[in-house]
Amino acid sequence: xxxFFSEKRLKKGQFLLREGEISxxxxxxxKGCLRSYTIDNKGKEHILQFAPEDWWIxxxxxxxxxxxxxxxxxxxxxxxxxxxxxxxxxxxxxxxxAFAAGFRAGIERHAAAKDQRIIAALSSSAEERYINxxxxxxTIAQRVPQHMLASYLGISPETLSRVRKQMSKRK
Amino acid sequence: xxxFFSEKRLKKGQFLLREGEISxxxxxxxKGCLRSYTIDNKGKEHILQFAPEDWWIxxxxxxxxxxxxxxxxxxxxxxxxxxxxxxxxxxxxxxxxAFAAGFRAGIERHAAAKDQRIIAALSSSAEERYINxxxxxxTIAQRVPQHMLASYLGISPETLSRVRKQMSKRK
Numbered sequence: 001x002x003x004f005f006s007e008k009r010l011k012k013g014q015f016l017l018r019e020g021e022i023s024x025x026x027x028x029x030x031k032g033c034l035r036s037y038t039i040d041n042k043g044k045e046h047i048l049q050f051a052p053e054d055w056w057i058x059x060x061x062x063x064x065x066x067x068x069x070x071x072x073x074x075x076x077x078x079x080x081x082x083x084x085x086x087x088x089x090x091x092x093x094x095x096x097x098a099f100a101a102g103f104r105a106g107i108e109r110h111a112a113a114k115d116q117r118i119i120a121a122l123s124s125s126a127e128e129r130y131i132n133x134x135x136x137x138x139t140i141a142q143r144v145p146q147h148m149l150a151s152y153l154g155i156s157p158e159t160l161s162r163v164r165k166q167m168s169k170r171k
Numbered sequence: 172x173x174x175f176f177s178e179k180r181l182k183k184g185q186f187l188l189r190e191g192e193i194s195x196x197x198x199x200x201x202k203g204c205l206r207s208y209t210i211d212n213k214g215k216e217h218i219l220q221f222a223p224e225d226w227w228i229x230x231x232x233x234x235x236x237x238x239x240x241x242x243x244x245x246x247x248x249x250x251x252x253x254x255x256x257x258x259x260x261x262x263x264x265x266x267x268x269a270f271a272a273g274f275r276a277g278i279e280r281h282a283a284a285k286d287q288r289i290i291a292a293l294s295s296s297a298e299e300r301y302i303n304x305x306x307x308x309x310t311i312a313q314r315v316p317q318h319m320l321a322s323y324l325g326i327s328p329e330t331l332s333r334v335r336k337q338m339s340k341r342k
Contacts, residue, residue: 038290046294048286061283064276070287105235107278112232114285115219116241119209121292122325123217154293 004088010034010075017059017073022066025083026058027051032079033143037151038071047152050076050140056106076144126155127163175259181205181246188230188244193237196254197229198222203250204314208322209242218323221247221311227277247315297326298334 008027010016016034017023027034034057036048048071051057062069063086084092093100120129130153134141141149150160179198181187187205188194198205205228207219219242222228233240234257255263264271291300301324305312312320321331 038294040294044294046290048289060279064279104275104278107275107282108231108235111278111282111285114282114289118219118285118288118292119217121289123209123211123215 004092005082005084008081008083010079010081012075012078015072015074016057016081017062017069017071019070019072020068021062023059023062023069025085026056026060026063026089027073027081027083029053029055029057030080030082032075032077032081033140034073034075034079034081035144035148036071036073045151046154047148050137050144050148050152052140052143076148121154126153126159127166129153129155130160130163131167175263176253176255179252179254181250181252183246183249186243186245187228187252188233188240188242190241190243191239192233194230194233194240196256197227197231197234197260198244198252198254200224200226200228201251201253203246203248203252204311205244205246205250205252206315206319207242207244216322217325218319221308221315221319221323223311223314247319292325297324297330298337300324300326301331301334302338 005028008016008025010032016025016027019038029051031053033050033052035050036057036059037045038048039045049057057073059069059071059073061067093103120132124132130149133149133153144152146160147157150157153160155163176199179187179196181203187196187198190209200222202224204221204223206221207228207230208216209219210216220228228244230240230242230244232238264274291303295303301320304320304324315323317331318328321328324331326334
């Protein structure tokens with residue numbers, strides 16, 4: 001497998017992919033943490049995903065269909081990545097069945113997590129979403145800045161701060 | 172391919188899968204329309220997906236991991252399905268590479284659509300979400316009951332009704 005990948009380092013704040021660019025690489029995070037996000041027409045950021053160690057991040061749609069990415073991907077910590085380009089990815093899928101199966105399973109898990117997030121965004125309170133995130137991704141919750149966590153949860157930093165205070169009082 | 176599938180008819184209101192059951196079948200909708208949804212602890216429905224003709228619907232996570240489904244799937248019109256069980260699905264993926272490639276592309280498109288829906292739920296107004304849905308799924312918007320559409324969009328039926336009135340005045 002190693003021959004398909006190459007190493008890449010990103011300093012905190014550097015981009016793997018910008019909105020409008022065509023994605024060339026998928027990335028496996030060996031160290032650090034990346035995020036994907038969009039910026040709306042009012043200039044507000046909306047975070048789609050955090051990717052700490054052992055997670056994948058990229059824009060498969062952009063790479064596969066050769067179209068402009070709808071979102072940015074950047075490093076929120078100094079990070080070390082293993083990156084793979086589209087043709088190498090296809091070759092590895094064909095030559096290494098275990099990789100193809102693992103990738104498919106991963107995509108399916110991701111899709112299920114997205115379903116849950118949609119349901120949560122539609123139906124849960126700010127506090128419920130925060131508690132749910134703490135339970136599901138405890139290590140991510142500890143390391144990402146609070147304003148990014150608020151953006152991911154779709155609430156204001158002020159609301160997140162209020163929820164956290166209320167929770168700590170109850171302990 | 173046909174040997175892997177069997178036919179199934181559902182009357183409006185009949186279930187393909189109930190919350191808590193383990194999914195045995197994925198379904199391709201040949202005629203009619205299905206939906207997947209959860210019911211929250213206040214008894215409110217939240218619609219995850221509509222599946223009219225030519226769409227797939229199922230719960231891959233439940234089938235693959237042999238765990239209870241977190242959502243219901245039922246028919247909102249009299250429907251005709253082609254269903255496939257887990258083992259047949261795996262066999263077909265291995266024996267028919269074009270099917271495997273098509274399925275993977277479909278899953279990726281779905282994942283991208285889910286990303287967009289998450290962003291929309293986090294950042295768009297009720298009216299923006301409704302207009303977006305009309306543009307993206309015009310035929311679905313025309314055939315599903317308004318209260319289900321409101322549930323999918325995460326807004327109240329009253330809000331949807333108000334948005335529709337405002338839009339028709341502007342025309």
